[in-house]
Amino acid sequence: MIAALTASLALAACATAPPAADIPTVAAAPPAPANLSVAERDLTPQEKKVIVDAIAPSLREPGSAKYRWTKFPTVPPSDAVSYCATVDAKSPHAAYNGRQAYIVETNVVGGHITSAVMGLIAGGKDAAIVAGMCAQHGLDPNSAT
Numbered sequence: 001m002i003a004a005l006t007a008s009l010a011l012a013a014c015a016t017a018p019p020a021a022d023i024p025t026v027a028a029a030p031p032a033p034a035n036l037s038v039a040e041r042d043l044t045p046q047e048k049k050v051i052v053d054a055i056a057p058s059l060r061e062p063g064s065a066k067y068r069w070t071k072f073p074t075v076p077p078s079d080a081v082s083y084c085a086t087v088d089a090k091s092p093h094a095a096y097n098g099r100q101a102y103i104v105e106t107n108v109v110g111g112h113i114t115s116a117v118m119g120l121i122a123g124g125k126d127a128a129i130v131a132g133m134c135a136q137h138g139l140d141p142n143s144a145t
Contacts, residue, residue, distance in 0.1 A: 040071035047072070047113040054104050054116035055087060065089035068144035076108045082119070084134035085144040091123055098123055101130035101141040 043051070048069065056062035066088040073081070084103045091097050100123035104116040122130050127141075134141050 039074040041074045043069055043072055044112065050113050051083065051085075051104055051106070051116050054118050055102055055121065058092075058102075058118055058121050059087070060090040060092050062089065070139070070141065070144045072113070074111070076111060079108050081106050081108055081113075082134070082137040082139060083113070083116070084130070084137070084139040084141040086141050087121075091121075099127070101127040101134070103130055103133050103137075103139075103141075 048067070052062075052065075052067065056065070059065055068086045068088070070083070070085045072083065082103055083106050084101065086099050086101050088099050089097075091100060100121050102121040103119040105119055106113045107115045120130050120133060131141055
């Protein structure tokens with residue numbers, strides 16, 4: 001499935017449509033119902049660095065990127081947790097410049113993120129693809145602050 005999405009994004013990168021001002025919402029895949037009893041917390045500076053290191057290779061001029069962060073479960077459900085948020089950055093593909101949604105798979109030890117691997121990042125009209133993947137995990141990159 002990831003290979004198919006990656007291929008779709010590679011083809012979509014050839015489009016010259018201007019990027020959308022905001023990340024579109026996903027109508028086809030509504031977010032999973034939120035469990036109101038799940039406590040959430042801000043990421044630590046070390047956790048943010050782990051995620052930035054996973055995303056930076058996918059950006060052009062990663063040093064100028066502006067990250068927006070979502071909350072993370074205080075008690076993660078497992079040792080492998082998906083995380084979604086957004087970054088304002090230049091993409092190697094001009095149509096994706098600006099706000100881009102991303103999903104990373106994190107490894108958690110002792111309740112904290114110790115490593116992360118890029119799942120998917122996209123901006124413009126293709127940010128809806130990422131938002132849909134995030135929704136499958138009950139996450140919303142549009143909630144990033």
